[in-house]
Amino acid sequence: MTSPAQQTLFLPFENGILPPLDDGARFLAFGIEADAALEGAWKEALAIVQPFRPAYLKLGRAGFHVVPRLEGDVLFDGGLMLLAKHRGRNEQWFADLLSRVAPGGTIVICGDKKLGIGSFRKWAGKIAEAEDRLSKNHAVVFWMKRPAGLPGEAIEALYPAAKRVDGRFHTAAGMFSHGEIDKGSALLARHLEGRLSGAVADFGAGWGYLSAECLKYPQKITKLDLYEADFEALEAARGNLSGLAGNIPVSFHWQDLVSEPLTAIYDTVVMNPPFHEGRAADISLGRAFIAAAARRLKSGGRLLFVANRQLPYEATLKSLFRSVETLEEGQGFKVVEARR
Structure with missing residues (x-):
């Protein structure tokens, strides 16, 4: 309708x-x-x-x-x-x-x-x-x-000016966290060191901030795949990650993680999942992202994600993962590690 x-x-x-x-x-x-x-x-x-x-x-x-x-x-x-x-x-x-x-x-x-x-x-x-x-x-x-x-x-003159973030990222109007690093993503980035391994996927990658943070640990990563539903944000990520990957293969997928199945298998998934459909909060989106991660992670694989503290994802996590640990709570967010 x-x-x-x-x-x-x-x-x-x-x-x-x-x-x-x-x-x-x-x-x-x-x-x-x-x-x-x-x-x-x-x-x-x-x-x-x-x-x-x-x-x-x-x-x-x-x-x-x-x-x-x-x-x-x-x-x-x-x-x-x-x-x-x-x-x-x-x-x-x-x-x-x-x-x-x-x-x-x-x-x-x-x-x-x-x-x-x-x-x-x-x-x-x-x-x-x-x-x-x-x-x-x-x-x-x-x-x-x-x-x-x-x-x-x-x-x-009518086109809104693009905004540079942290002197290195290109962002444009309409993208998630346009013009600034999302506080939740920044909180998650503090927990990546020592937890990334093998084939890594960034679900809901936006303009590429979390992926850029993952690429700070190239000795641990064998490949990096970005998945994003906003075409313009994904194209921005493509430019923002240019020159950062070294020898690590990086691929960009314009994909709806809720309705389009994935085929690749990963050792690590990082994500800051969406929780809005239009203007209304919709926690089913985050739950769908969690379920997609569980399906594509190897046994023993790790999901690292951040969400607003009040969003009730715990029951979904415990039903799909062997262990669930909250790594940090602060600034209205929670950072969670879940193992398959």
Whole structure:
């Protein structure tokens, strides 16, 4: 079932406020989900950018044309955007729409009121004045024409600046822990020495901080595999780890650890598992990561992970691992070692 905000996104077309699609029209879309209601003309018209692997997989299975990142220089007749929870990524998507929609083409943007659609509409309106708006399903949709004669430098100025972390890591808006080292991950990193061995995997690797910390102990590691569902974060990790691995083979996997099975076997898994689906806490994600680690660890293999102290993972750990030890609690986190 699609979100109420996505239903609202298409209301101007359904209500006849905006004209129906022309034959052969192509619309660039950001952030939308698979939707059985988008059959026929819309399904053919949409080119969807979706960097989040679970949503990307659902769109692909439903037969939509979807890519994780925009490539090439094709112009589109119009654009659609469903606000994500990260303001910076929304700003990036809006700039991409201005770059890729032909002058005079319609751009339609919608978002849940809780995601700040009101303030985003005011910000976007400084670049292109909205023609109109409507509100339904606790969401607001507004639309505009892509201005003609918009200078390229004005569009470039809309892209949020990338942030360097610790003088060595590239991060960008929308990624987990954008612009800073996550406190929980930093706490876990203090316990890696003497506990890493053999084939190592980083589950939910983000932009690569924990993997970089693992590579500080090359004499203990035979290979390192990174798994991450956010395509942009994984590409950042690829750059951030460049030059750090020496002779250690490092591989990068854009993968949903919840729905896509792994085949490799590991001696050590490190992770700072996610516990949010959208804006809501969902501890089943962390439990799924723990179960995935248990399936792919050798007998005697070690899981090292950090989590918010209040998250109840102990029962899952004890049911899947031979021994479980809390190495440290502090700053609202707990660092746990579990052995198969």
